[in-house]
Every structure is written in structure tokens, then in C-alpha cells.
Amino acid sequence: MDTLLNKTIAEVVSDNISTASIFKKYNLDFCCGGGISIAKACQKHGINPTDLVKDLESNLHTSDVPNLNFKDWDILFLIDYIVNVHHKYVSDNLEVISEFAQKVAKVHGQHSPEVVEIAALYEKIAADLVPHMQKEEGILFPSIKAFIENKNTEFPFGSLEGPIAMMEFEHEEVGAYAKEIIKLSNNFAPPEWACNTYKALYFKLDEFINDLFQHIHLENNILFNKVRAL
Numbered sequence: 001m002d003t004l005l006n007k008t009i010a011e012v013v014s015d016n017i018s019t020a021s022i023f024k025k026y027n028l029d030f031c032c033g034g035g036i037s038i039a040k041a042c043q044k045h046g047i048n049p050t051d052l053v054k055d056l057e058s059n060l061h062t063s064d065v066p067n068l069n070f071k072d073w074d075i076l077f078l079i080d081y082i083v084n085v086h087h088k089y090v091s092d093n094l095e096v097i098s099e100f101a102q103k104v105a106k107v108h109g110q111h112s113p114e115v116v117e118i119a120a121l122y123e124k125i126a127a128d129l130v131p132h133m134q135k136e137e138g139i140l141f142p143s144i145k146a147f148i149e150n151k152n153t154e155f156p157f158g159s160l161e162g163p164i165a166m167m168e169f170e171h172e173e174v175g176a177y178a179k180e181i182i183k184l185s186n187n188f189a190p191p192e193w194a195c196n197t198y199k200a201l202y203f204k205l206d207e208f209i210n211d212l213f214q215h216i217h218l219e220n221n222i223l224f225n226k227v228r229a230l
């Protein structure tokens with residue numbers, strides 16, 4: 001138990017991505033704020049470390065989904081995976097969730113003011129994510145690939161550190177909006193009287209934010225770490 005407590009959240013998730021859902025259940029950040037030890041995170045958020053460790057251990061023993069070892073993946077493959085899985089997911093779902101959020105805010109905003117805030121936060125995420133992914137796909141990722149393939153170190157923006165730090169900063173920003181949505185939606189629990197659009201909105205937001213956290217984790221804790229180590 002002690003070894004697990006001394007590991008950082010990011011390390012545990014990097015070793016086994018299926019543990020991400022457990023940290024999410026305890027509202028612990030594994031993507032932007034994953035650099036602290038599990039013991040410290042429990043202390044900071046008033047969580048009983050024994051409960052968390054028990055959940056983590058039972059997850060490690062019962063997971064029947066093959067664990068993808070992103071940590072061991074080649075950088076070029078990891079970049080293609082991020083673009084084809086996570087960027088594609090965002091592009092495919094951004095619009096439909098926005099429509100649900102606008103509709104729910106319009107119809108239920110008066111008696112559930114939090115859905116108006118949720119819609120506004122979601123629009124902020126969408127407005128940030130689109131140019132963010134364009135920068136990754138158009139500038140940062142091709143530069144990383146060029147660096148690896150040709151050992152090209154001449155970039156118009158100096159070194160890779162600048163754009164990486166900028167991406168990390170933008171991750172923090174969208175991550176903060178996402179955490180606010182989790183809080184406002186009471187962890188995606190629709191009220192009993194919710195209509196189907198309301199339920200669909202919370203279901204899709206839950207899926208979207210899960211995907212977002214995993215996406216940010218892969219970039220911050222795995223891809224950028226690997227690039228910095230080159």
C-alpha cells in the first residue's frame with residue numbers, strides 16, 4: 001500500500017490507463033495536476049487513502065480489458081494515436097454536444113441555472129480546443145516528427161519547449177473548465193424530472209470529459225515527457 005501511496009497519480013495512470021476512472025471517481029486530477037503523490041492528493045482533498053488504494057488494487061486485479069502500454073509506445077505512433085482517436089473524437093462530437101447544451105440551457109435554464117453555466121463553459125472549451133488541436137496537428141506534432149526523423153533542430157519558434165509549454169498551459173485552461181462542469185452537473189447526475197435531451201447532454205458530457213482527460217494525460221504525462229527526454 002505504501003508504494004502505491006508514494007507514487008504520483010500521473011505515474012499510476014501512465015502504468016495502467018484503466019485507473020483513470022478511479023481517480024475521476026474521487027475527483028482527483030490525473031492529467032494537469034497529476035504530478036503529486038497519491039498520499040498528498042488524499043490529504044489535500046480529505047480522501048481516505050485506504051479506500052482509494054483498495055479501489056486501485058481491485059481494479060488492477062479485475063481489469064479484463066487489455067491494458068494499452070502507452071508509455072512504451074514509439075513517439076510517432078503515439079502522435080498518430082492521439083490524432084486519430086482523441087482529436088477525431090472531439091471533431092466528431094463537438095457540434096452535437098453544443099446543440100444539446102444550448103437546447104437544455106434554453107428550455108431548463110430558468111429553473112436550473114447551472115445548465116446555462118454549463119453551456120457557457122462548454123462553449124469556452126470548444127472555442128479553445130479547436131485552435132489548440134490545429135496548432136498541435138499543424139505545428140507541434142509535425143515539428144516533433146521532423147525532429148525525430150531528420151534530427152531537425154531548426155524551428156521558426158526556437159526550440160520545442162516553447163510550443164509544448166503553451167500546449168500545457170492551454171490544457172490547464174480547458175481542464176479547469178471541465179472540472180467546473182463536473183461540479184455544476186453534480187458529476188453528470190441529471191435531476192429526476194430531466195427530459196431525454198437533458199439526460200443525453202449529461203451522458204455525452206461525461207464521455208467527452210473522460211476523453212478529454214485521457215487525451216491531456218497522454219500529451220502532458222507521456223508524449224511531452226518522452227520528447228523532453230530526447
Ligand SMILES: [Fe+2]
Nearest residue numbers: 082133136219
Ligand atoms: Fe491533442
Ligand SMILES: [Fe+2]
Nearest residue numbers: 136167171219
Ligand atoms: Fe493538447
